[in-house]
Amino acid sequence: MRLSRLIGQRIKETPRDAQTASHIFLLRGGYARPVSTGIYSLLPLGTRITAKIEAIIREEMNRIDGQEVLMPVVLPEELWEESGRARSVGSELLRFEDRNGKPMLLGMTHEEAVVHLARTEVNSYKQLPFVLYQIQTKYRDEARPRAGLIRVREFTMKDAYSFHATQDDLDQYYERAHDAYVRIFNRMGMHDVASIQSDTGMMGGAVSHEFMAIAESGEDTIFMSPKGQYKANRDIAIANVHFKKEDPLPLSKVHTPGQQTIEEVAAYLGKQPADTGKAVFYLDGDDNLIFAMIRGDFEVNETKLKNYLQTSAIRFADDAAIRRAGAEPGYASPMDLDAESVRIIVDRSVAESSNLVVGANEADYHYENFNFERDLDAGEVTDIAVVRPGDPCPVTGQPLQMKRGIEVGNIFQLGTKYTEPMKCTFLDPNGVAQPMIMGCYGIGVGRSMAAVIEQSHDEYGPIWPIAIAPYHVHICVLNPNKPGVSEMAEHLYRELHNRGVEVLLDDRGEKAGFAFNDADLIGIPLRLIVSPKNVAQGKVEFKTRDGGQREMFDADNVVDIMAAMVDDLLAYSAGE
């Protein structure tokens, strides 16, 4: 490709709307353009990169017995009524009617569609297991798209679905899929990807992992032990905090005028937040009141609480609801509550600590020396705490580290969540109909491209790993009008192309600085520089985008050298 013909302007100045590295460089380098909030067109460079990412994914999915299919983006709502998700998924799902008034929707994920396929094509245990995957557009009406391609509304996703006769078979395939994912992200050139335990959310199912590209701009928070023996999303992370048990002191009511927050009460009584108990009231989807109690120095993890309560949505309760249960906002106590109208959930931090300050259910009063076992004969004890950086790892006991990550892939064991309601069954050897057991496996393609930039860039632009770079070699031509220069450049361009090397030729004759800066922004890993000075000496200058190598090659053998180098690098990154 000649740069003079390439569509997609480089932009010198940082666009006002872009903040993160990938967003800035995807716009500045001419890879992608915004069309609407969270909706982008890919320009030729971006399209080449995503095509290479998709090719890697295809190879690896085929290697683990995936069969590629293509399911529709537009689906009838009735299919989602069968699974129950027409009701359970909210406004993220874009719904509309076709010309006949039939309810339709845009697929945000394709469990229903693939189950529809599976049940029509497969009916015997002899056909199991099998794996279908597609690389297809998804639409989610995100409440808040952000950071360029990292969180968008319309996006390309590889989604795979496996179908099994037994849980054991699913377990085995799940491991293979996990290994394939590790290979895929390695081959893309992501150098820091963690597979972590995660919440299963609306997908349902029991076991799941998220693949997180570690990056400051990531929107997920991860806790991990220093050597990675334990890794989990903050939503479900646990810590092995030891709480101090002391001899219970007598319960006593103290006057705490105007002191409502944990900080105020602790300071007023000369104590630490860790010496207090915090009351947080929630309402679940059916407006049932939940009293969550946790030690004052912790926060309630709403995901853990939701999972424990087996409810899909909770929200903070208003003061009126709190008073109806007999509690006093700001001074709420777990004691003396109407156990009929409120469900009391007590975090381990409260149950296993002693002599805490808690509310007295009376304005301007607290109790000192609350002890759960002695003073409360109600409540369910569980872990509803948000892990904090430095809390002890549940596996090693070492301080947990907090990191940010971009979720580039995930894998779920769905079980029969979809196959049962949608009657996707097979006949087992005994002739008995059984629901198929399912797993699903996703990778965000555009998000992966953005994640690679987040992990691999400098102040000038992206530094593409060769496996997904839009081209392998970038030829900068300086002073093409001087004798022999453009001839040399055209010769290299032609010969490298004939050797199967993908070459971008900057034939514009721009000033050196201009050409180099564009080359940096395009980020192709290998660069050749053809200039009058080099041509006169029969040389071609070589350098790598990351600055690691810089060398003069003889013009006579530069084609051989470069072709071999590209082959070696590609083979290496493919793990061969």
Added chain:
RNA sequence: CGGGGCGUAGCGCAGCCUGGCUAGCGCGACUGCUUUGGGAGCAGUAGGUCGGGAGUUCGAAUCUCCCCGCCCCGACCA
């Protein structure tokens, strides 16, 4: 959905508070000449419903109201 910011040429911005002639600047684009190893110089050219609508006014980019769009934080998120 809550909070904040922004909308003037392809991009980045000034002008707005305190209304006033043909709405400016830098970059980019186009033409010509000169230049050529880290974003060149000179000369010239094109490019604008000042986000949209209504209102106030002799007069609105500027003031008022309504709407729309975009970005950031939060809520939410397979």
